[in-house]
Amino acid sequence: MSTTVAIVTGKLGKLPVRTDVRTLSIGRYVDRAKLPPPPSTLDLTSHVAEWPMYANDQRGDCTTAAAGHMIEAWTAEARGAAVEVTEAAVLRAFDRVKVVDSATGEEGAYELDVLRFWRDSGIGRHRIGAYARVSVHDHRLVQATAWLFGGLYIGLALPVTAQRQPTWTWTGTLSGDAKPGSWGGHAVDVVRFDAAGLTVVTWGRLQRMTWSFWDRYCEEAYCILSEDFLEHGLAPNGFDLEALRADLALVTA
16 A cells, blocks of 8 residues: 655746856854854744745745745744735735746746845835845855844755655655756745754745755855844844945945
8 A cells, every 4th residue: 555745836937047246255264163053943933823825835035025024034033923024015025026838838036136125115014124135055054143133034946756755865866867957946935943944934834854954955145134133132142243334335225
């Protein structure tokens, strides 16, 4: 007797990594010798009752859906109860940043475009202060920034193999159905990590992945800095907040 695991999937919609020389890199502001070690585990989900689909089963709005999920996780941690951005607000933001393929009609967006819109205009009346790129190859920095800033906004080049996996895992090859991006690009947010892997929010649910999967399929990651942190935040030892503020003034002028 065989059993089949039903994997719920939705639309994708993250376009390839876009490079902008003005994008700050968080590693520039971190002294690893002084930065406190991140905890061995992080869980930002305990106060969230549900994660909306945000129409990502019908439209390629994963980039703005991930922003909505981040807002939910942040407000849940700060207030003990999540503030759920409306689907209409998520879709309005997507309509402002989306790119439509003239040949196929498929919709998608660049993560950097979403981050800029989120900073300048807000999503569901929630604006961010700034964002900075995090090296996906530095696990300690990934964990530290997810801990310090309440998760990460990331982009995956998903393989077709992920369609059949309850936990996204590298299969040992990068060819055929395991080729990065063979399924497509997808934006999600990190809400948990431990020694074995990370958990992200996607398609209205939590999705587990191993670190080996992350290493091969995560192609961009950003930490989000709130306006309050930039203006009044107490930076941990080893984090140069003053230098970050100065550089932000230059790139956003």
